[in-house]
Amino acid sequence: MDFDRRGFLKLGAVAAAGTAIGPVAAAVTGQSPAAAAGKRLGMVIDADKCPTDCTACVDACRKENNVPRFTEPELDMHWIRKIKFHPKGVEGAQERSFPAMCFHCENPPCAHVCPVAATFIRPDGIVQVDKHRCIGCRYCIVACPYKARSFVSKPVEPAEDGNPNVPSRTHGVVEKCTLCAHRVDEGKEPACVEACRATGQEAMVFGDLHDQASAAAELLRTGRARQLRADLGCQPGVYYMGL
Amino acid sequence: MAKIKYTRIGGDSGAYYGFMIVSALVAALLPIAALTLYVNGHQVTGMTNQVPWGMPIVMAIYLIGASAGSLVLSAMSTVFGKTEYKPFARLASLLAVLLIVAALMAIILDWGRPDRILVPFFHFQPRSMFSLNAILYNTYMAIGFLYLVALFQENDLWSKRLGLAAVIIAVGVHSGTGAIFGFVYVRELYNSPLLPPSFIAAALSSGTALMIIILHHTFGATGRPFDQRYITGLGRLMGLFILVVLYFIFIENVTRSYAPKNYEAASFLLLHGGKYTFYFWGGLILMGLVVPAALALNSVTGSSVRWILAAAWMQLIGVLMERYLIVIPAQILPLELLPGMEITSDFMDGQYAHYSVSLVEWMYALGLFGVVAFGYGLAIRLWPMLPEEALINDTPSAGADGAAN
Numbered sequence: 001m002d003f004d005r006r007g008f009l010k011l012g013a014v015a016a017a018g019t020a021i022g023p024v025a026a027a028v029t030g031q032s033p034a035a036a037a038g039k040r041l042g043m044v045i046d047a048d049k050c051p052t053d054c055t056a057c058v059d060a061c062r063k064e065n066n067v068p069r070f071t072e073p074e075l076d077m078h079w080i081r082k083i084k085f086h087p088k089g090v091e092g093a094q095e096r097s098f099p100a101m102c103f104h105c106e107n108p109p110c111a112h113v114c115p116v117a118a119t120f121i122r123p124d125g126i127v128q129v130d131k132h133r134c135i136g137c138r139y140c141i142v143a144c145p146y147k148a149r150s151f152v153s154k155p156v157e158p159a160e161d162g163n164p165n166v167p168s169r170t171h172g173v174v175e176k177c178t179l180c181a182h183r184v185d186e187g188k189e190p191a192c193v194e195a196c197r198a199t200g201q202e203a204m205v206f207g208d209l210h211d212q213a214s215a216a217a218e219l220l221r222t223g224r225a226r227q228l229r230a231d232l233g234c235q236p237g238v239y240y241m242g243l
Numbered sequence: 244m245a246k247i248k249y250t251r252i253g254g255d256s257g258a259y260y261g262f263m264i265v266s267a268l269v270a271a272l273l274p275i276a277a278l279t280l281y282v283n284g285h286q287v288t289g290m291t292n293q294v295p296w297g298m299p300i301v302m303a304i305y306l307i308g309a310s311a312g313s314l315v316l317s318a319m320s321t322v323f324g325k326t327e328y329k330p331f332a333r334l335a336s337l338l339a340v341l342l343i344v345a346a347l348m349a350i351i352l353d354w355g356r357p358d359r360i361l362v363p364f365f366h367f368q369p370r371s372m373f374s375l376n377a378i379l380y381n382t383y384m385a386i387g388f389l390y391l392v393a394l395f396q397e398n399d400l401w402s403k404r405l406g407l408a409a410v411i412i413a414v415g416v417h418s419g420t421g422a423i424f425g426f427v428y429v430r431e432l433y434n435s436p437l438l439p440p441s442f443i444a445a446a447l448s449s450g451t452a453l454m455i456i457i458l459h460h461t462f463g464a465t466g467r468p469f470d471q472r473y474i475t476g477l478g479r480l481m482g483l484f485i486l487v488v489l490y491f492i493f494i495e496n497v498t499r500s501y502a503p504k505n506y507e508a509a510s511f512l513l514l515h516g517g518k519y520t521f522y523f524w525g526g527l528i529l530m531g532l533v534v535p536a537a538l539a540l541n542s543v544t545g546s547s548v549r550w551i552l553a554a555a556w557m558q559l560i561g562v563l564m565e566r567y568l569i570v571i572p573a574q575i576l577p578l579e580l581l582p583g584m585e586i587t588s589d590f591m592d593g594q595y596a597h598y599s600v601s602l603v604e605w606m607y608a609l610g611l612f613g614v615v616a617f618g619y620g621l622a623i624r625l626w627p628m629l630p631e632e633a634l635i636n637d638t639p640s641a642g643a644d645g646a647a648n
Contacts, residue, residue, distance in 0.1 A: 072286075072291075073589070073591065074291035074292065074293050074591065074596070074597070075286055075291055075292060076292070076589070076590070077292065078292075078589065078590040081588045081589055081590045081592070082588060082589070083580065083581075083586050083587070083588045083592055084586065084587050084588065085581055085584040085585065085586045085587075086584065086585055087583065087584055087585070088583055088584060088585050100580070100588075109427075109428075109429070111368075112368070112370040112371065113368075113370070113371045113372070113373065113426075113427075114368055114371055115363055115368055115371045115373035115374040115377060116362050116363050116366040116367075116368065116374070117366050117367070117368040118366075133359075133362060133366065134355075134356065134359075135354045135355070135356050135357075135359045135362055135363065136354045136355020136356045136359075137350075137353075137354055137355075137373060138295035138296060138355070139371070139373055139423075141292065141295040142295055142296060142427060142430070142574065143427050143429065144429075145429035145578060145580075146578075146580065147578055147580070147590060147592065150292050151285065151292055151295055151355065152284070152355070153284045153285040153286045153290070153291070153292070154283065154284040154285075154286040155283070155284060171284040171355065172281075172284060172285075172354070172355025172356045173355055173356060174355075228580055228581065229429075229579070229580065229582075232428065232429060243581065
């Protein structure tokens with residue numbers, strides 16, 4: 001057979017269709033593992049119960065997960081942070097706050113863009129990073145709408161009094177909130193939620209959003225909780241009240 | 244057309260050794276920079292958790308773009324039947340391969356863990372443009388190399404087949420590169436369906452500019468007869484490609500500026516973005532596009548080799564700025580976490596980020612140019628890449644007569 005220009009064009013068209021089908025098929029038919037397992041771990045956070053000067057959740061997270069503090073603010077890593085907010089253009093508006101961490105989306109853009117599938121969704125809905133597979137390309141940081149991810153941009157010495165139950169870290173990879181998967185797997189709550197409760201505020205409620213008996217699901221049923229940037233379609237597992 | 248005789252360059256002049264020594268020294272900056280980065284982490288760069296992509300990514304997409312332009316020039320004779328360009332087919336495909344190799348270096352050495360280079364071979368994510376591009380870039384590199392081999396074998400049939408395959412894959416490579424950014428729907432300055440095609444247009448214009456400069460200097464330095472009408476012809480081609488780039492940039496920015504939700508992003512780039520606005524209007528639009536297009540397409544300057552060379556240099560620098568403006572400003576703008584609210588945090592939410600190219604990144608970028616220059620110098624010394632002469636058969640055509648100045 002004479003394999004001429006037309007033949008090559010056909011081959012090119014088939015190849016192009018092949019590369020396009022993968023993502024489209026995943027988008028149309030893909031069912032998230034969380035949905036398959038019927039479990040959806042998540043959180044409902046009430047901004048009305050979150051004092052602007054309280055950082056209990058942030059401190060607890062840093063301690064639990066050995067997240068170091070870098071002196072350079074632009075390099076510093078944040079698994080959870082307190083966001084202060086007030087309406088744009090309103091003179092003298094009261095400043096309020098809420099904590100933000102990885103929202104463990106059902107359609108996580110970070111996992112979609114990860115070239116080596118180092119970011120994946122556990123059957124219970126937790127979005128995890130395999131730090132032994134991450135190549136450090138940082139596409140996930142660029143793609144995450146919630147600024148949930150941090151790159152370890154310099155060598156970190158392990159803290160002497162650090163928590164031995166979490167993996168050690170190396171520079172050159174991306175990491176983020178794990179929803180304290182190591183604690184959750186032992187039947188405990190994430191460290192931030194526990195710390196919040198200890199302050200007496202109980203602004204953060206953790207649980208299985210699909211379990212109708214859970215406190216988190218009960219809060220969702222009030223109809224007052226909403227996701228941040230729901231318009232993007234990422235389906236975050238963290239909901240907010242009082243925003 | 245008479246059979247073209249390709250020969251190696253002599254490579255024993257002081258100028259050649261000078262060129263090679265300087266190229267090698269500049270190329271050595273790349274491993275030094277990459278090692279510094281690997282050992283100390285990205286803290287040695289201007290990249291941060293606010294701006295995770297910096298100069299290495301800018302360089303990667305710049306080199307990928309220039310590679311396409313070279314490849315298209317090479318394919319002009321083998322695939323599109325423009326036989327007058329045949330003398331440069333080998334040279335141009337050599338450059339295409341060298342540039343994509345350098346681009347891959349730019350990408351991989353910028354990873355936090357370049358030692359995990361084999362991981363992408365074993366783990367694939369079909370929704371990730373990086374994952375798809377890994378396939379496209381490697382296929383493109385391999386086919387480019389085989390095409391070069393076919394050219395050396397003087398196998399016209401396979402040159403044509405492989406040349407066409409390379410052109411088709413080049414379209415995929417450049418669309419895929421544009422899509423890395425175009426698909427990021429959360430950042431207004433990235434998200435655009437026009438990025439893939441406009442990426443191809445700028446690839447063609449900058450690739451042609453690069454060929455103009457390389458042909459002029461290579462033939463000048465080796466003293467081989469060279470018809471200056473090649474330069475004027477390529478100059479016109481570059482001018483037309485630049486007009487397409489301008490059109491895409493115009494449409495993209497007008498569309499973006501139309502929606503009130505994008506006012507902040509659009510005005511940041513176009514009006515109040517400080518150095519970014521300056522790079523956009525002064526560097527890209529004026530120096531990189533309007534002036535070189537005017538010079539290349541004007542009948543007086545467009546027939547002067549000197550003016551076309553100036554236009555080509557301006558275009559090359561302009562497209563580097565365009566690549567910089569694709570990558571960086573979108574990361575400078577704060578993400579809209581809570582539309583309608585002013586937000587602040589210790590993680591710099593709600594603030595404009597800062598980025599400036601660090602010394603290590605300049606070394607990295609220069610080193611990549613050095614690698615290409617050294618590879619080019621070495622290849623034309625080792626293998627017969629260059630024709631002994633490049634003269635257009637005179638079947639006089641209107642418009643080309645006054646070209647050879």
